[in-house]
Amino acid sequence: MERVYNFSAGPAVIDESVLQKAASELFCYPGKGMSVLEMSHRTGMFMDIYNSAIALFREVMGVPDTHELLFLHGGATMQFAGVPLNLLTGSRVADYLDTGNFAHLAAEEAKKYGTVNTIASSRADNYTYIPSLAGLLFTPEADYVHITTNNTIYGTRFVALPDTGSVPLVADASSNILSEPMDVSRFGVIYAGAQKNIGPAGVAVLIVRRDLLGKASPQCPKVLDWALQSKNESMLNTPNTFAIYMVKLVCEWMKEAGGVPAFYERNLAKAKLLYDAIDASKLFTNPVQPQYRSLMNVTFVTGDEAKDDAFCKFCQKNGVANIKGHRNVGGMRASIYNAMPMAGVQKLVDLMAQFEKEAL
Amino acid sequence: MERVYNFSAGPAVIDESVLQKAASELFCYPGKGMSVLEMSHRTGMFMDIYNSAIALFREVMGVPDTHELLFLHGGATMQFAGVPLNLLTGSRVADYLDTGNFAHLAAEEAKKYGTVNTIASSRADNYTYIPSLAGLLFTPEADYVHITTNNTIYGTRFVALPDTGSVPLVADASSNILSEPMDVSRFGVIYAGAQKNIGPAGVAVLIVRRDLLGKASPQCPKVLDWALQSKNESMLNTPNTFAIYMVKLVCEWMKEAGGVPAFYERNLAKAKLLYDAIDASKLFTNPVQPQYRSLMNVTFVTGDEAKDDAFCKFCQKNGVANIKGHRNVGGMRASIYNAMPMAGVQKLVDLMAQFEKEAL
Numbered sequence: 108m109e110r111v112y113n114f115s116a117g118p119a120v121i122d123e124s125v126l127q128k129a130a131s132e133l134f135c136y137p138g139k140g141m142s143v144l145e146m147s148h149r150t151g152m153f154m155d156i157y158n159s160a161i162a163l164f165r166e167v168m169g170v171p172d173t174h175e176l177l178f179l180h181g182g183a184t185m186q187f188a189g190v191p192l193n194l195l196t197g198s199r200v201a202d203y204l205d206t207g208n209f210a211h212l213a214a215e216e217a218k219k220y221g222t223v224n225t226i227a228s229s230r231a232d233n234y235t236y237i238p239s240l241a242g243l244l245f246t247p248e249a250d251y252v253h254i255t256t257n258n259t260i261y262g263t264r265f266v267a268l269p270d271t272g273s274v275p276l277v278a279d280a281s282s283n284i285l286s287e288p289m290d291v292s293r294f295g296v297i298y299a300g301a302q303k304n305i306g307p308a309g310v311a312v313l314i315v316r317r318d319l320l321g322k323a324s325p326q327c328p329k330v331l332d333w334a335l336q337s338k339n340e341s342m343l344n345t346p347n348t349f350a351i352y353m354v355k356l357v358c359e360w361m362k363e364a365g366g367v368p369a370f371y372e373r374n375l376a377k378a379k380l381l382y383d384a385i386d387a388s389k390l391f392t393n394p395v396q397p398q399y400r401s402l403m404n405v406t407f408v409t410g411d412e413a414k415d416d417a418f419c420k421f422c423q424k425n426g427v428a429n430i431k432g433h434r435n436v437g438g439m440r441a442s443i444y445n446a447m448p449m450a451g452v453q454k455l456v457d458l459m460a461q462f463e464k465e466a467l
Numbered sequence: 468m469e470r471v472y473n474f475s476a477g478p479a480v481i482d483e484s485v486l487q488k489a490a491s492e493l494f495c496y497p498g499k500g501m502s503v504l505e506m507s508h509r510t511g512m513f514m515d516i517y518n519s520a521i522a523l524f525r526e527v528m529g530v531p532d533t534h535e536l537l538f539l540h541g542g543a544t545m546q547f548a549g550v551p552l553n554l555l556t557g558s559r560v561a562d563y564l565d566t567g568n569f570a571h572l573a574a575e576e577a578k579k580y581g582t583v584n585t586i587a588s589s590r591a592d593n594y595t596y597i598p599s600l601a602g603l604l605f606t607p608e609a610d611y612v613h614i615t616t617n618n619t620i621y622g623t624r625f626v627a628l629p630d631t632g633s634v635p636l637v638a639d640a641s642s643n644i645l646s647e648p649m650d651v652s653r654f655g656v657i658y659a660g661a662q663k664n665i666g667p668a669g670v671a672v673l674i675v676r677r678d679l680l681g682k683a684s685p686q687c688p689k690v691l692d693w694a695l696q697s698k699n700e701s702m703l704n705t706p707n708t709f710a711i712y713m714v715k716l717v718c719e720w721m722k723e724a725g726g727v728p729a730f731y732e733r734n735l736a737k738a739k740l741l742y743d744a745i746d747a748s749k750l751f752t753n754p755v756q757p758q759y760r761s762l763m764n765v766t767f768v769t770g771d772e773a774k775d776d777a778f779c780k781f782c783q784k785n786g787v788a789n790i791k792g793h794r795n796v797g798g799m800r801a802s803i804y805n806a807m808p809m810a811g812v813q814k815l816v817d818l819m820a821q822f823e824k825e826a827l
Contacts, residue, residue, distance in 0.1 A: 115507040141471060220686065345477065
């Protein structure tokens with residue numbers, strides 16, 4: 108069977124060259140006599156892979172030496188607890204910006220461990236925008252301020268960062284990490300599940316300013332204790348070795364293709380193609396305030412559930428998969444992460460035009 | 468390069484037929500147009516894989532309907548916290564049997580969440596045996612009793628289970644699950660990191676008696692909350708989809724080859740071949756009390772560090788990898804999990820004889 112264009116929100120499309128390399132080495136890693144799946148994480152052969160993954164990710168993302176980089180078990184949801192367990196231990200107050208379902212869940216999880224102030228929310232408007240950053244009332248003594256840089260379900264993104272002064276800014280960047288330049292030095296913590304732009308599911312990337320290590324609650328499970336994981340190079344216990352290997356391959360592919368700046372250009376062009384098609388359409392609309400449109404997750408609806416359904420089926424039949432929107436928004440969602448080629452977006456836009464012609 | 472015989476304690480050898488199947492489908496899963504790495508966990512195509520993995524694991528392991536089966540993030544070490552966070556919430560007292568490094572670490576982690584009574588220990592004797600189960604002083608009101616059924620580092624195993632009456636027995640079975648018959652009905656909980664007998668690293672199997680669900684601490688991170696994960700079919704968040712797929716392949720392979728009874732027979736024969744060679748040797752000895760010898764992890768030493776080192780290098784040169792023992796024991800350790808063929812053990816035994824002839 109031919110491969111389809113896969114617009115899944117995550118786990119998501121991986122570049123074909125990366126998949127081919129992984130497939131070709133899966134039975135026996137070159138020169139090592141065993142599969143990467145069989146390598147002890149304590150051996151030099153795996154540490155070489157781990158160190159390459161770390162170095163390449165640092166280079167591609169631009170992670171400065173002031174920040175530690177770890178590959179931890181679980182996804183971002185595990186870090187919804189990891190963040191407060193590691194940081195909500197001073198004043199035990201944190202500020203959260205409620206800009207989507209995952210932002211909301213992150214705040215709910217943090218409430219188990221301290222006081223959460225939701226200082227801004229677009230929940231009442233079904234998260235169709237990012238609340239204005241002007242005049243936000245931060246808690247001066249807060250342990251941190253938490254944002255979600257891109258909202259996967261709703262298709263919005265922060266286009267500027269809040270100025271939190273000396274309070275560390277913590278960001279869940281699961282759905283836009285590596286897709287656009289990010290000035291890591293402005294963040295105390297960036298975390299992200301890998302299964303969108305970084306690799307397969309089951310591992311989270313954690314970037315943490317080193318001076319924020321060592322503040323974990325005594326009740327923090329040790330696998331979630333960032334300082335302990337830092338001391339152990341992400342290997343307090345057996346890490347997700349295969350996922351770390353895949354991160355290495357993805358970073359190699361990105362570096363070869365020009366790194367984040369090159370992907371950002373491509374992502375802008377892909378998003379423009381799709382949003383322009385939606386804006387020109389008489390059938391499809393995008394429910395998001397234009398200035399907050401995500402470059403990664405593009406939501407669109409017809410306003411008629413039966414037509415939405417018919418369009419999703421039409422796509423499926425024509426080699427375009429996973430275009431159905433999240434139930435919270437309905438309609439369609441096209442996730443156009445780094446590994447989605449322009450040709451895939453063009454195919455989708457063509458199908459939209461064809462469907463519209465037949466439907467109207 | 469040819470594949471070597473890999474005696475790693477974990478991540479560990481995987482059967483060649485399983486690796487070949489995984490490699491052949493990695494670029495594009497048959498009939499689905501995408502890699503298993505790219506499948507959304509919310510789609511029918513992945514749920515088919517998940518449901519097959521669950522059904523096959525239940526069948527191969529003999530998990531009765533009284534017990535839930537989950538595939539959770541992280542490994543056993545994550546569940547060192549998961550166990551007390553889910554169960555140490557009644558009397559807040561638990562009994563632990565200290566039979567090895569991981570048993571010890573499990574108890575240390577539980578102390579964060581309640582009172583731990585170490586009711587037996589072989590720590591003072593470098594864990595060379597399992598303490599006698601006769602006359603153990605259980606805490607009558609304990610929330611659970613915790614054991615480690617096989618001690619990976621020291622090469623010992625429980626040959627009988629403690630009778631804990633109405634107190635649930637909780638077992639870390641990471642290094643002998645699926646290698647010998649286990650009567651699951653005798654356990655409240657069995658958990659295991661996958662990377663020895665089940666599949667790749669980054670996922671843990673959790674088997675829990677259903678009446679023990681719903682007792683989690685309010686401070687339990689939700690990804691570790693077994694009842695929530697049960698309600699969500701292990702998908703409270705994106706699971707380690709690739710590892711679950713690999714578990715399915717491993718279970719298919721095991722079922723095809725006769726299931727646990729067939730592997731148990733093979734494992735007994737493999738262990739006998741190796742222990743007999745050690746017992747007949749004038750150079751190598753096994754430091755463990757014979758009645759507690761593990762079928763999975765066989766430790767042996769020469770008593771001379773330089774000779775141990777020379778033997779490990781000799782093995783490496785001759786296609787036998789990862790034979791070096793854990794630093795706590797020294798010498799050598801051969802992990803002979805289900806996927807290690809008899810031919811691999813025979814090769815090791817031959818190398819031992821050859822080395823001994825040259826060394827003495």
